[in-house]
Amino acid sequence: QVQLVESGGGLVQPGGSLRLSCAASASISSSDAMGWYRQAPGKQRELVARITRIGVTWYVDSVKGRFTISRVNAKNTVYLQMNSLKPEDTGVYSCKGTWSIYDYWGPGTQVTVSS
Numbered sequence: 001q002v003q004l005v006e007s008g009g010g011l012v013q014p015g016g017s018l019r020l021s022c023a024a025s026a027s028i029s030s031s032d033a034m035g036w037y038r039q040a041p042g043k044q045r046e047l048v049a050r051i052t053r054i055g056v057t058w059y060v061d062s063v064k065g066r067f068t069i070s071r072v073n074a075k076n077t078v079y080l081q082m083n084s085l086k087p088e089d090t091g092v093y094s095c096k097g098t099w100s101i102y103d104y105w106g107p108g109t110q111v112t113v114s115s
Helices: none
Strands: 004-008 008-012 017-025 033-038 046-052 058-059 068-074 078-083 091-099 102-107 109-113
Touching: 004 068, 004 078, 017 033, 017 109, 033 068, 033 078, 046 068, 046 078, 058 068, 078 091
Parallel strands: 008 109
Antiparallel strands: 004 017, 017 078, 033 046, 033 091, 046 058, 068 078, 091 102, 091 109
């Protein structure tokens, strides 16, 4: 069993920035992939960004050029740097890790972009 805990969410104005962190209780260097998802009220959860074991990244079109996923293996932590935030970025952001055949989810952190 792996525990993931997100932090860094909060209220930010449009155009602002936030950095989310996902701290894992297991080695992320041995994970198959780590990803960030978000869910807006009344919407389906969507994959926002992903990084594989070998460092290949993927982003949903709506955040390309604004968000960056990264990791620090020695800290077992994955980050999501979010710049130029828009109101439509509002939602609960959750971290997911995949080890072998198992997926693990954090409880999520709220991001609200509003003036």
